[in-house]
Amino acid sequence: MRDGDIIHGLIRGLSVIECFDEEHARMSITDVALRTGLERATARRCLLTLTHLGYATYDGKFFQLTPRVLKLGHSYLAGTPLPRLIQPFLEQLSAATSESTSAAVLDGTDILYVARASTRRVMSINLAPGARLPAYCTSMGRTLLAALPSEEAHAILQRSNLIAYTSHTRSSMTDLLTELAVVAAQGFAVIDQELELGLCSIAVPLHNASGHVVGALNIGAQSARSPTSRMIAQFLPLMRKVQAEVRPLLR
Template sequence: MSASDVNDDLLARDEPAGFADAPADLNDRDHVNSLARGLEVIKVFSRRTPKMTLSEVAQATGMTRATVRRFLLTLVREGYVETNGKHFNLRPKILELGFSALSSMDIWDVAQPIMNALSERLQESCFAAVLDHDSVIYVARATSNQRVSVGINIGSRVPAHCVSTGRVLLSALPPDLLHQYLDEMTLTKFTPNTITSKVQLRSLIDEVRLQGWSIVDQELEVGLRSLSVPIRDGQGKIVAALNVCCPSMRITPEDMRTRVLAEALEASNNITRALQI
């Protein structure tokens, strides 16, 4: 996984992260249709479709080619999209949209030094992620001096069903939203370990909700093992997942369930306590 994974802006909610709803008092008069359609154009670019033709974007959004062309050329002119004349793809500048939102959230100012300390103690890479519909987006990172590190960067987006951050965040969703997720999601198999049964995934998510943590062993990428715990705000709501990710050759499952889990839970609790001050 690399920085070429799709970079998208985050729409967060006050409930467990993800699935943002519009304000109840929003009426049609307040809705800017052109802005909404422009955002739809941005969101069709994904890890599976990082480069798309004008026709492909039009088909994916249900808009006319002429409409999509105007949106894409505007995004090109503003520096958010680039084109080779046939294909379009997002540029790193798109991250500025997400960073603007994140920079206003005090939680990341609090979390970063705690994550840095956790990474140094464990000598492994640590991340924070939030839920965005059926994906997680990594929004903070801390790395150690280990020569072999995990290639996940801020802004990387991965499917939620096959990573420990995703299962922690999904476990925080209200039952109706979790049911909607499982009903609509296609569970892609990335490795021989990837869970693709919705019944089994639901059972694992329920288990995570009860125990308060998740370990996923090589379901997204062979050789990659990770553990995640919830990050809660000052009111106790789960707003993100704290993740320790490492090559499986360095950390055994037993070590993950003992030493790494204890350190991650302590770091998460420290973040929550700091937010209550």
């Protein structure tokens, strides 16, 4: 792709949208410039343009995104069959296990939640479609990374900020590559308190009718209630069943 084909203004505008999050819901021009690395004047023009288009509000000091931004994500969700196809299966699986279930896709170094059926809140952060978590230390992330060619998975891990969130987190490149090989061989991934203490999860890949991995399915629970041993023994067979039922539907 040639540099002349790239609209750098669009890149800057999207970076401004992406710099808003739960901890930075209201920001000044200076805040946005610092978080994006843009010049203050550039950040100002981007913010005022977003306000003009209805994607942000401005009270004279702080900018805040509006619900109109959700239209950007809705375009993706409406254009891919996975979220609407998997949702009934997630709800059935959640009812059968009394635990929360989710589906996600890989987006850069993160997983992006596209569907969820929640029986209770299992993490300190709120997980819903549109939420993101690091791929390297999540069960769905490792499942999706393990499905990639080894060189591509290695490159994603190199770009990742490999933080040890808990004392259980596998965060070294050697450990992660070994773990991905195990996940690829066994066809599922388990996480035991690596992202947050007290949280366990198990994930399997979701294939389309052609056999390509297009997403991942997981069950997350408190480790005291559903340790990984129980997940493998009791939940994995149910997840395998969903995996097989969904495959011919994803074309």
